[in-house]
Amino acid sequence: MWEYSEEALKIMVKLFVDKLRERVAAKDYPYGNPERGQSNKIASGQLYNSITGDVEIDEQGNPVAVLEYVDYFKFVNQGRQPYTKRVPLNALLEWIDIRGLRGRNRDRRGRFRSMTNLELAWAIQTNIFKYGIRPTDIYDRGLDDLENIFADFPNNLPSNLRGAAENILEEAARDIAAFIDNQVIIEKITITDEE
Secondary structure: OOOOOHHHHHHHHHHHHHHHHHHHHOOOEEOOOHHHOEEOOOOOOHHHHHOEEEEEEOOOOOEEEEEEEEOOHHHHHHOEOOOOOOOOHHHHHHHHHHHOOOOEEEOOOOOEEEOOHHHHHHHHHHHHHHHOEOOOOHHHHHHHHHHHHOOOHHHHOOHHHHHHHHHHHHHHHHHHHHHHHHHOOEEEEEOOOOO
16 A cells, blocks of 8 residues: 555545535435425535544554534434434524525414414424434545546546556555545544534
8 A cells, every 4th residue: 555645645635525515515405395306405504614624643643634524414414313312493493594494384274374483493393303304425425426536537548548547546546445444534523502
């Protein structure tokens, strides 16, 4: 395996952060009601802007990739199981304001009436508690995108250089796999007081 320099690892970390941010911004995620289409995972921009990466030196003197993001990234990435801890109402109220959502329900006579933001937040909280949230797999999809950067590389070269480039790429692919398995091991999470 080739040794990674701190500079090379910084390039890989920057590429990975870019791919994670692209995944957050992609309109790949269906609404709860599939007829409404798909959206991205950007409301306030806090999640998108919180994804950063850097390289630190570990106790053995080796460069290690460090990723930082807000604490609720894990719920966006992995989803939320039904009947677990409830989502904080203040976080839902903020999300409702940012997205500009307006709720309505039927009164006892069957007429529609507007809901307050608190009623809407409580309804969303209850729905998430009952049904959970499906995972987005932003992290895994970002890793796949990072690996795909190198997938078409030999095809861009003249045919007489492709054989050598493919050999180099095979070695680099093993290094990238080792990097992903062994180097991206530390995650720093910014704690907010939402949960």
